[in-house]
Amino acid sequence: MDSSVKAVPARVGAFRKRIAWVFGLQFLTVLIICILGAYNVVPTVAVVAVIVVITIVAWFTTRREWRPVRALARLVNRWDAQQLDPETLKLDELSHHADADVASLARGLHGFATRIAGYNQRERNFTRDASHELRSPLTVIKMSVDMLAEEEGLSDFGTRSVRRIKRATREMEVLVEALLILARETDTATEKEYFVVNDVLRQELESARELLAGRPIELLLQEPARFALKGSPQAFSVLCWQLIRNACQQTEQGSVVISVLPGVVSVRNQANPQVSDDALRPVRVHGVDRHGFELAIAQRISDRFGWPLELQTQPGHENIARLCFPHTLPVDAELAEKDQQR
Structure with a gap:
């Protein structure tokens, strides 16, 4: 995880505090200008103009504070879950002034991406190894059993044993196929x-x-x-x-x-x-x-x-x-x- 996200814990709740200051000052300014307008100290046009300006300033300030959240949303939107490297999330692109809540989301996302990458790697390793390392010996067993079944003079006990081996081999083969089907992605x-x-x-x-x-x-x-x-x-x-x-x-x-x-x-x-x-x-x-x-x-x-x-x-x-x-x-x-x- 990048150092900027790790260094934010002291600023827990800073986003909420800044938003509270913005709307508190906006409310106080609007209240004062309305009182001045009510006593005809300030013209009505000036009151409306001041309210509009204050609203625009509050909107731009809130938008600026929301940038880290938008940046995190864009990173998640570009993230490909099939990528085995969680660093492809590029969480270092987050602003150094990100709030601790955003940093907590980023840390959780990084941990989740790491687990998904590990799961994908284990899935590929399992399906590759199981396909080769299990199917190959099963094929050898099947061929050997078929050759043994064609031997002349095989006793009844040997015939039953060959039949049991063939049945167990088929069951093992189907089990491997079932596990591979369940392990692969949909x-x-x-x-x-x-x-x-x-x-x-x-x-x-x-x-x-x-x-x-x-x-x-x-x-x-x-x-x-x-x-x-x-x-x-x-x-x-x-x-x-x-x-x-x-x-x-x-x-x-x-x-x-x-x-x-x-x-x-x-x-x-x-x-x-x-x-x-x-x-x-x-x-x-x-x-x-x-x-x-x-x-x-x-x-x-x-x-x-x-x-x-x-x-x-x-x-x-x-x-x-x-x-x-x-x-x-x-x-x-x-x-x-x-x-x-x-």
């Missing part, structure tokens, strides 16, 4: 893409079916409607994956139904509370876990992109997660837009 170019909701859901279901191989859970897709969105297909994919994964964890046996309705995507799990053949015990049925990690990530993404998420538990061991989309687009909107541009 209004980027990737968050304004046109995509069809049904197509993204089909891709997620294909990936989920591979990871659910061997488990008595059936994934179903119902498409009474088709619609598109303008946003981040990656964020929508991660959001749906978290809901599907959470629904699969709600029960050990049953079905997970994903329905595409007009402006709504619902994920519901229907547990089959019958006795399993191998364990001879009832299948566990869970209610909606509103504090699960999957739903916590899903809730943050839905809040980030303005896609409200509703959770319900209905009779018959059925849990429903419903995504609402206030601004939907027709499936052929992108083609129509391209035709208009042509």
